[in-house]
Amino acid sequence: MSLAIDYPTVTREQYERDGFVILNRPLIPSGLLQRAIEGMDAIRRGEYDTGRTPQPSVWNPGDDPNALCKIEMPQxxxxxxxxxxxxxxxxxAAAAATGAHTVQVWWVQLLYKPCLPPGVTAKTNVGWHQDRHYWGQWEPGSELLTAWVALSDVTPSSGPMVFVRGSNTWGLQRGSDFFAQTDIRSSFQSPAGKTWEETPAVLPPGGFSLHHNLTIHGSxxxxxxxxxxxxxxxLRTDKSKPVGDKREGLTAFIDDPSACPVIYRA
Ligand SMILES: O=C(O)CCC(=O)C(=O)O
Known part of the structure; x- marks a missing residue:
C-alpha cells in the first residue's frame, strides 16, 4: 500500500481570477474518509471520542433529521x-492558491444536507452569501479562505455549493444571508461589465474546493x-490577524493546535 500523498495542482492565477478552485478528484484517502464519515455520524448522535464537545451550533443531536445539519468545530x-x-x-492546495508561507485551520463546520422524503419541507438550502460578511473578528484584508471537502458524491442534483465566478473582486456586499431559503440573488450587485455566472462545485468523495472569503456562494x-x-x-494564512489580536468568538481557538492545526509551512 502506498502512503504517498497526492498533491493537487492549483494555480494562483485561476484562484485570484475566479475566486474559487474545484479539485474534482479524490485527494483524501478513502480509509480516512470512511473514518470521518463514522465520526460525522457519531457527532450527529452526540458521541465525542476526544472528550470535548463541538462549539454551540444551530443543529444539535435530536433536532429535525430533515433540516440542514450544521455543527461548529466538530474536529x-x-x-x-x-x-x-x-x-x-x-x-x-491553499498555499499554492495564495502563495502563503503558512496555512492554519481556524474554524470548521460539519455540513450534512439530507435528501428530503417526498412531501416533506425543511430548511436545507444555504442562502447566497460572502463568508467575509460573518467574519468581522478578522482585520480587514486578512487572507482567509475555505476548503470544502466532500465525503459523499456531490453531484448537480445533491445541492452542491455554487460559486459566482469572479465575485471575489466585487467587494463586500450587503445581501448575504446564509439561512435564506428564497432566491436572494437580486440583493447582490455585479459591477459594470461583470455578469452573474454560476459554477456548481461537483465533487467526488475526497475531492475539495477552495473559495475566497468574498466569493458569493450558496446551495x-x-x-x-x-x-x-x-x-x-x-483557513487563514500568515497574512491574517484577529482584530485587536483578540482570542474570542471565531478566533478563540487559534492558539490550540488540537482545534486549529497548522497544515502547511513553507
Ligand atoms: O455547504 C454549503 O452548501 C455551504 C457552505 C459554505 O457556505 C461555506 O463553505 O462557506
Missing amino acids: MANRAILELVSHPAIGA GPNMAGAPRRGFAIH
Missing part, C-alpha cells in the same frame, strides 16, 4: 475529523437520494 470532538481537516493536500436542495456530506474548513 474538537472527533479524532478522525481532526485528521481529515489536517490533511496536507488541503494545506498545500440548493438535495434531490440525489442520499445525504450530501462535507466539511467547510476555514
Whole structure:
C-alpha cells in the first residue's frame, strides 16, 4: 500500500481570477474518509471520542433529521475529523492558491444536507452569501479562505455549493444571508461589465474546493437520494490577524493546535 500523498495542482492565477478552485478528484484517502464519515455520524448522535464537545451550533443531536445539519468545530470532538481537516493536500492546495508561507485551520463546520422524503419541507438550502460578511473578528484584508471537502458524491442534483465566478473582486456586499431559503440573488450587485455566472462545485468523495472569503456562494436542495456530506474548513494564512489580536468568538481557538492545526509551512 502506498502512503504517498497526492498533491493537487492549483494555480494562483485561476484562484485570484475566479475566486474559487474545484479539485474534482479524490485527494483524501478513502480509509480516512470512511473514518470521518463514522465520526460525522457519531457527532450527529452526540458521541465525542476526544472528550470535548463541538462549539454551540444551530443543529444539535435530536433536532429535525430533515433540516440542514450544521455543527461548529466538530474536529474538537472527533479524532478522525481532526485528521481529515489536517490533511496536507488541503494545506498545500491553499498555499499554492495564495502563495502563503503558512496555512492554519481556524474554524470548521460539519455540513450534512439530507435528501428530503417526498412531501416533506425543511430548511436545507444555504442562502447566497460572502463568508467575509460573518467574519468581522478578522482585520480587514486578512487572507482567509475555505476548503470544502466532500465525503459523499456531490453531484448537480445533491445541492452542491455554487460559486459566482469572479465575485471575489466585487467587494463586500450587503445581501448575504446564509439561512435564506428564497432566491436572494437580486440583493447582490455585479459591477459594470461583470455578469452573474454560476459554477456548481461537483465533487467526488475526497475531492475539495477552495473559495475566497468574498466569493458569493450558496446551495440548493438535495434531490440525489442520499445525504450530501462535507466539511467547510476555514483557513487563514500568515497574512491574517484577529482584530485587536483578540482570542474570542471565531478566533478563540487559534492558539490550540488540537482545534486549529497548522497544515502547511513553507
Ligand atoms: O455547504 C454549503 O452548501 C455551504 C457552505 C459554505 O457556505 C461555506 O463553505 O462557506
